[in-house]
Amino acid sequence: MYDAAPFAAAAPRRLTVGVADGTGTGGWDWRASVAARVGTVAGAWEGTGVRARVAAPRRTPGRPRIRALRRGLVPLALVVLAVALLGCDAPMSTSEIEGSWNKEVWKPYWVIIWLAGIVFVAIMAATIVLSLMYRERPGREARQIHGNTKFEVVWTIIPVVIVLVMMVPTLDSLFKLDEEPPADALKVEVIGHQWWFEFRYPELDIVTANELHIPEGRVVDYALRSVDVIHSFWVPQLAGKVDMVPGRDNRMAFSALNARPEPYLGQCVEFCGTSHANMRFRVFVHTAEDFERWAREQAAPRVSSVSRTAEEAFLAAPCLGCHTVRGTNAAGIAGPNLTHVGSRTTIGSGMLENTPAELRRWIANSSAVKPGSKMPPMAQSAGGTLTDEQIDVIIGYLQSLK
Amino acid sequence: MATVAGTLAQPTHTGVWSWITTVDHKRIGVLYGVSGFSFFLWGGLLALLMRTQLAVPNGTVIESDRFSQLFTMHALTMIFLAIMPMGAGFFNYMIPLMIGARDVAFPRLNALSYWTFLGGASILSLSFFFEAPGGGWFNYAPLSERPYSDGSGIDFYVVGLLTLGLSSLMAALNFAVTIINLRAPGMTMMRMPVFVWMTFVISVLLILALPPLTVGLIQLLFDRQFGTHFFIATEGGDPLLWQHIFWVFGHPEVYILILPAMGIVSEVLPTFSRKPLFGYPAVVFSGIAIAVLSWVVWSHHMFTTGMGSVPRAVFAVNTMIIGVPTGIKVFNWLATLYGGSIRFTTAMYFAVAFIATFTIGGISGVMHASPPVDSQHQDTYFVVAHLHYVLFGGAIMGIFAGIYYWFPKMTGRFLSEALGRWHFWLLFIGMNMTFFPMHFLGIAGMPRRIYTYDDGLDWGFWNMFATIGSYVIAVSLLIFLVNFFRSVRQEPTAEANPWNAPTLEWGTSSPPPEHDFDAIYTVRARDPLWYDRDHGIAPPEVTGEHIHMPPPSYYPILIAIGITLLGVGALSHLAVSALGGVIAYYGVWGWALEPTD
């Protein structure tokens, strides 16, 4: 669990070293805490079989280098290293390159980070050095210089050159990102609702919500729309964001590089009202065969093995006003399509795990879980019309919709 | 407040009524400064609440809608009610003194600007008692439209900003005319102090940037109150039109916030380095270049809205080019230190820290000028870090440099240097603790404007770190308040020019008399007091002639009450607006006929 107190006392420099060494030997509690946390993260990912996630050589400098820095007392550099270790491993880190778009982003990004780093170090050093060198001292007279044209020209040219160096890769990758997707790209419509994502596959006849499934390596051509306010579609590890603006048809195209069992995390990133923070989604990247199988299952009407009495109970409840279950007369469109809701891992746009207990919380009174939720409370105890028994039956029904 | 303010300006008149009716630019400057600083503390309190909520994952201190109101009001308060008026406080107090004048061009208009500001600020702030706006300071449509924001919050936003815009417009017109027309003999444009130049530049920016905002606000008002559909896509409107209008205003506004601080720093650095500003023309012209370029970069706030490749490329290039004049400024400030004999007063600490922290904000700004990079930065904490390095590391650092620098001029007293050091170092450490980790959070994928985040995203550590930093800032501000209140109670000891500074405001007593200068200076060089000192030129002789000063007037506050009621009427009942209109018209009538001789 998250333990705030020990971190409070952390000094950035020692912290970094502790993390870099990965040993957390002695002294502060926080070192053990951080090391343990890094270990947990690493362990968790090893368990999932994800490739080379923690130990990517680019981000983990060798030990002798760290020691040199420790001796060299460059605290700023250590803070930057802390980012590399604490920031880059985050599940939503933008610096994890897992999609073709993000790969393109990092081409100019690296150039710019290097330039920014050089300018940063140069200006900080100049500020500190000049401040220390020219402190007032007995006998020192300030030199009355008004300016120097040669210098002005030089330091006009320096930023011009820096800007030019930034522009070239920027424009290159900007136009590459906007290239037309290939004709065989998988078409997906992403539709923003307050506060959930709807995903439609027009060619495959699939409608789902909050969990996007795509095949590895194939370009997906996204059409981004919104039915209410402006939202934004963002899966940091795969791609940058593009807004979903009502009245507009925004497009973006990219492929996911690697299939993996763990989902990539996405989130709405344009402020869209009360539950903006809770508008999350997941992206599952499958191998081509796995994706085919998933698509076949999803394209079918609701599974035939459901209990007919449970279905009747569901259809008698208010649910069908907003939700669709294909193959029944539930055809509402205000809420997520529930035809295969049992196959999803989460509910409430990624807020809750898809378990009977969480479904109960959600159905009983969704806005207690997710502020502003447009789904009215269903349980009688919360002002709705359904008894606990009725909700139980509906939960069973929904869980069976694989 | 009255007693503090009273000490500040050494008035010949005293009492509340004398403050209400004052048209003295120094007193109006004090009113702006004290109000602005109070709102700064208030806005900071809102930020502390947000940081407290975000300290740990799944925080439960503040619920969602209240959090939206907090970040909206924090931004509006800091931008319109704190930084702008604190800047205005310095313009009001210092510009006439720095150009060797006895007042601004329109003293009563000056008072009207202040009271209208107070009216607009009250409308905006008192919204907390009804429903505070919660759509962000950028207030994107269609979230701001009736179907999605039915309460009165957005109306408070519209009316508050319209009122504040009117106030800023009047102040900007006044200062543009003052700087063009009231300079002392010999003070050519290229002899004006950089702070005066920057004030002139932002006056022009305000004059040109406020009308688009006004139009956008009026269109939003019509959408909400009269059923038009300017920004509603389902009825044919265009939500992106609002974004274009808002950022056409919004980007110049960013420079409106930062340029005064750049001006202040350009005064403080030479004074304490004991040498002239390096490359004065370059600093002035790069300031102008920044202002001009600010008109052709607004769409970089909209890189992710689905604009075509070519517009994004053009706006990216324009935005990067702004890095050039900004870089020139930074280099010239550094060169001002070179070869100096630097006296490290607290003001100088803030000025030098400004160079460092502002540069960080500048660098990150150029980073997301690249649209591909911006597609990962936009609406994440990286942008929060960037804008706070510009506005806190830039504007606020500059303003504190100004406070420590000009405090003796304004009050005749010194702020304690010892407490000043504590204030500086805690603020500097606190702000870097708060805002630097936000870069990491942004790269780690934390979106802006979220009231909660899940455990397991690895955002907890740096959020806690940033929250601790924000409390360090709060402690540093408490130290400043102690310093301030201790100092205003001391006996005045400051002579006319305690820092041995070069500009004209130091050529009169501290604090200055009501008429500013006993005799008007003739300016012979860019740093007039140093030139006169080095060439053995005595201060101008006092001729003992009658100096006419404009009499106090209560019409400005009367008109401001009328304008405020006009706005309040739009929020409540049209009869209130009608009453406001009548009061304002009566005030203008009385104003026009009031003798000023």
Next chain:
Amino acid sequence: MAHAPAVAHGGGHTTSTGTENRKLLMWIFLGSECLFFGSLIATYLVFKHQVIERGIGPFPVDVTIDGVSHHGILDIPLTSTSTFVLLMSSVTMVLAVYGAQHARMKMMKLGLLATMVLGLTFLGFQVYEFRTFGHEGLNLTTNLFGATFFVLTGFHGTHVGVGVLYLGSMLAASFRRNGLGRDTGAHVEIAGLYWHFVDIVWIVIFTVLYLIP
């Protein structure tokens, strides 16, 4: 006013540029107004074609949508007349300024009065036009032509109205014992700047809205 320079009340006489403070203020203010009307006109242009594409009338000009022809709502002859009236008011304003600057008070007062009457006539035309449009089914909420048209011309009309109030107050004040005081010429000239500006803006609006198809 023989004393010290840089005495800074409304009528400060010694200025760095030689231009009187209040006149300079008005010029800069009008620069700001250019952007105000510019933004409103830009909004109109943004939505101009969209209104026809969307196909919900009434439309500004004659259009045929899906074989059905719709009559344009703008009445150019009528508005040309009101435009002429407003143009004439600029002539009478010039006369008023001339009178004020050459101490011909009667001429000034008549000029101001005539300008006000012509301005009010223009407003009358506008009210008539708005009412006619209302009867033909165009209001703020009908479509974006309605919204942009009424907001743009309405704010121009408000400016004319404020101008009438401005001139009227000045006319009323000129009947006081010492009239408009020492600076009569400057006062009326500055009011004239405002009036001419409002007039010019109308020419632009008239061209953009009515004349360019």
